[in-house]
Amino acid sequence: MGRPRGFGGAIRAGVIMCSEPVNSARLVRVRTEVITNVCQTHDMDTTSVTSSRRTLLMGAAATTTTLALFAAAPSASATDKQPSPRPAFVPEPVRTVDAGPQRVAVTFDDGPHPDHTPGVLRVLRRHRVRATFCVVGTEVEKHPQLLRAIHDAGHMIAGHSWSHPDLRRLDPDEVAEEVDRNLAAIARVLPRYRVEWFRAPYGGWSPEVLGALSARGLRPLGWSVDPVDWSRPGTDAIVERVLSELTTGSIVLNHDGGGDRDQTVAALEVWLPEALSDGFRFVLPA
Numbered sequence: 564m565g566r567p568r569g570f571g572g573a574i575r576a577g578v579i580m581c582s583e584p585v586n587s588a589r590l591v592r593v594r595t596e597v598i599t600n601v602c603q604t605h606d607m608d609t610t611s612v613t614s615s616r617r618t619l620l621m622g623a624a625a626t627t628t629t630l631a632l633f634a635a636a637p638s639a640s641a642t643d644k645q646p647s648p649r650p651a652f653v654p655e656p657v658r659t660v661d662a663g664p665q666r667v668a669v670t671f672d673d674g675p676h677p678d679h680t681p682g683v684l685r686v687l688r689r690h691r692v693r694a695t696f697c698v699v700g701t702e703v704e705k706h707p708q709l710l711r712a713i714h715d716a717g718h719m720i721a722g723h724s725w726s727h728p729d730l731r732r733l734d735p736d737e738v739a740e741e742v743d744r745n746l747a748a749i750a751r752v753l754p755r756y757r758v759e760w761f762r763a764p765y766g767g768w769s770p771e772v773l774g775a776l777s778a779r780g781l782r783p784l785g786w787s788v789d790p791v792d793w794s795r796p797g798t799d800a801i802v803e804r805v806l807s808e809l810t811t812g813s814i815v816l817n818h819d820g821g822g823d824r825d826q827t828v829a830a831l832e833v834w835l836p837e838a839l840s841d842g843f844r845f846v847l848p849a
């Protein structure tokens with residue numbers, strides 16, 4: 564993991580740095596729907612960011628298109644007396660959906676891929692299931708027609724970086740570039756589509772990564788059921804793992820790119836209708 568450091572200029576919107584006391588009357592307008600503020604000293608180690616230390620320092624008021632963030636920091640004397648590090652708040656990845664009994668979600672990472680994405684789309688269409696595709700920028704550049712097909716079929720598109728690195732190992736400028744190039748690649752194909760979610764490759768979340776996402780109005784998308792389909796454990800093994808772990812709120816991780824995903828598609832043809840017949844219904848993260 565790269566050396567943690569303050570966000571400095573890497574966070575351009577939606578975040579107020581709290582290495583200095585925040586003026587109580589400060590008003591920052593941001594374009595995001597997610598209010599996040601990240602307060603972090605420049606020398607804080609990421610391992611020290613624990614839940615008990617996370618403190619939401621600011622209140623927020625939102626409209627649908629523009630947010631007004633009103634800073635209301637604790638008194639300067641209170642924070643100044645704290646030994647380092649100061650409290651920090653970052654959003655946690657969303658690992659489950661909350662849409663009622665037996666509501667679950669399925670996600671596909673690392674595509675789009677010409678050998679596997681069409682098969683996944685075919686199975687989803689057959690069963691009228693909507694899914695989320697976490698797409699890699701370099702693959703979007705190569706296969707824009709597949710991204711359009713995903714979108715036209717009514718599925719949700721989420722970011723998954725430009726080139727699929729472990730973002731925890733990058734410095735803030737590199738993280739920003741990975742996210743922004745990913746979004747730009749999607750926007751070139753779907754100019755009016757608004758990406759709301761982003762999944763870090765390898766689930767590589769860190770305070771810096773989470774802060775960079777929230778600064779762009781992106782919500783971090785995790786998962787709760789991982790059949791490890793990318794390791795090609797066998798179609799039956801994928802089916803068994805998904806069905807045995809599927810429960811209300813599950814977000815299933817699958818892959819339609821990044822390698823040979825024939826087993827993923829074959830397994831989907833089995834476990835998806837079984838899940839439906841067991842009463843599960845698929846929703847998009849919201």
Ligand SMILES: [Zn+2]
Pocket residue numbers: 672673723727764765
């Ligand atoms: Zn991935």
